[in-house]
Amino acid sequence: MTTLNITFKNDDTTPRFPVYHKYGGQFQPQPAYVFLDLRDGECGADYNGEMGGVPVVQWHNIVLTFPISAETKADQIEQIINDNAEKFQAILDDSEIVWDGSNNVGSFGDKATALLSELGFYADGNPEGLQSYDSQVCMIDEEYFAEWVSDSSLDNYDLDSLAEDLHNCDGDGNAYFTDSMNSKDAIYTQLLDIWAERLYSGYDVPKEVAQTLLDEGKCDESAWLEELKEFANA
Incomplete structure (x- = not known):
């Protein structure tokens, strides 16, 4: 069984807006998210550094990403992760990495699938993902x-x-x-x-x-x- 390993730290060295990143000439910041790695249980927060694409491990659902606002502060990210820690562990308990004939991909049981939808992992899930976007920064x-x-x-x-x-x-x-x-x-x-x-x-x-x-x-x-x-x- 893979154990949840929260690696996000909120200390004196953490930027106030750790997942906010906007490339020069762009109107919007890069998409930001909390991530969960099925391989080792790592859970943290980051932004997508690619323009118009996603890393292969995300494409194959090995590293799961749950959208958050790029303007989310470090203490808010810490709370979001801690508030959902039990759900992240339940996802790890009901998922595995399998070979689909071409690639290693994430595979999920019914409980994990329901939690992923609840946490905004799927496009047709909760549009607010892990947080409310009512307060625009x-x-x-x-x-x-x-x-x-x-x-x-x-x-x-x-x-x-x-x-x-x-x-x-x-x-x-x-x-x-x-x-x-x-x-x-x-x-x-x-x-x-x-x-x-x-x-x-x-x-x-x-x-x-x-x-x-x-x-x-x-x-x-x-x-x-x-x-x-x-x-x-x-």
């Missing part, structure tokens, strides 16, 4: 940040204090910074990039911001550097 990453920041926020020309203020907004209105953006320094860097892009697009740059861009070494191409100096000395 907005994730703010590097690509979305410029759109998320309001024009009124940019009226604060002290970029250091603005970065701190924006970081303190994390979680407001169910909007969270992704792990890579969840620091004052990361937000500050994005604010510099926003103003640099405004300069390139022909906007006037406030004196205080122009000086900050000069101090940070942004826009150091000779043409833009001279224009920045003009704004800074205005």
